[in-house]
Amino acid sequence: MKEKILLYFLLISFSCFSQTGKLTGKLILKDPENYKKVLENTYIILKTSIKTDSIKVDSDLRFVFEDVKAEKKIKIFISPRNYPINICYMMDLKENEVENVEIPYTSTCPYSKDRNNVCPICSKNDEVLPIIYGLSAGISYKDKDGNPTDKNGKIISKEENEKVKSISGGCIVSDCQPTWFCQRDKLNF
Structure with missing residues (x-):
């Protein structure tokens, strides 16, 4: 028992x-x-x-x-x-x-490394900027009188000098990230 x-x-x-x-x-x-x-x-x-x-x-x-x-x-x-x-x-x-x-x-990265800079939505590239990853620094050039120039020393307008040429993607670099940004459609691709 x-x-x-x-x-x-x-x-x-x-x-x-x-x-x-x-x-x-x-x-x-x-x-x-x-x-x-x-x-x-x-x-x-x-x-x-x-x-x-x-x-x-x-x-x-x-x-x-x-x-x-x-x-x-x-x-x-x-x-x-x-x-x-x-x-x-x-x-x-x-x-x-x-x-x-x-x-x-999703088994593959949707961001193709060989894709050109044409936006998949608007099919244009006039408002497309490269995305820069890692630590980046902006460089501006001026002549001896303080006028903005391009990297070859040619004087450029203030508007051209202030125009955004790329955007920062951040410091973290991975194997799958977009390389282009369309300002018109606000799309990373």
Whole structure:
């Protein structure tokens, strides 16, 4: 009889401490022409406070993690990374909860390095400026009388001297960032 009572309490204690949930999801592919590549190469990485696990997406780009420890700040990553920004998804999972997530995913950088400076919206380049990344400094030239000049010493108007020739993209340089900015359409491309 004592053994049955002890076994009963052990089973209850295990069921009380098995605070797990289930995480299911699907990648919403933004570049469907790369479906095959994504299917062959993409993993979802789940990180909790006690373990890190990964799973390959299935043919419908779905994934399932069973018996995930119920806790706050569970992290989900995608490998290869998401473009244009590598995103870490964070979520809270409660005991016995089934959480379903849909994650927008782009497998390639949308900013082509070989694209010319023609805006894809207005199809013009007269208001297009290059985007400069990293630490940059503006240089202005003047002649001995203080008149603004170009880099060859030719005197230019004050308006021409004050005209914006590029915009700063910031100090952080990544492998996926726009190289042009259209002032007319306020578009990075």
